[in-house]
Every structure is written in structure tokens, then in C-alpha cells.
Amino acid sequence: MGIPHRPYTDTFQLLNHQISPASEVLPCSDCHGKSARMDLTGELGYQLKASESTVCTQ
Numbered sequence: 001m002g003i004p005h006r007p008y009t010d011t012f013q014l015l016n017h018q019i020s021p022a023s024e025v026l027p028c029s030d031c032h033g034k035s036a037r038m039d040l041t042g043e044l045g046y047q048l049k050a051s052e053s054t055v056c057t058q
Contacts, residue, residue, distance in 0.1 A: 020026075031037050041047040048055050 038044065
């Protein structure tokens with residue numbers, strides 16, 4: 001929360017995608033693909049909570 005009469009922002013899900021110069025940018029698949037740098041489903045817990053056909057049509 002902020003100081004009264006001051007604007008503030010609450011962050012509920014922080015996205016940490018920083019903007020790099022074009023010469024240094026990685027393709028999305030380097031971090032978000034099947035052979036990614038991050039284990040999103042295992043280590044970070046981002047596995048689907050239902051079948052893909054159910055989740056992707058909600």
C-alpha cells in the first residue's frame with residue numbers, strides 16, 4: 001500500500017521479462033520450450049491442473 005494521496009501499485013503476479021538490446025535477446029523457446037533453461041513444471045510447479053483440452057478452452 002502507498003502513502004495517502006500518493007499513487008501506488010500492488011503486484012499480484014510479477015513478470016520478470018526484461019528488455020535486452022536486440023543483439024543480446026534470446027528466443028522465447030530458450031526459457032519456455034521443451035528443452036528450456038527453467039524446469040517450469042518440475043521445479044517451479046507450473047504444471048497443468050487439468051488436461052490441455054480443458055485448460056485451453058476455459
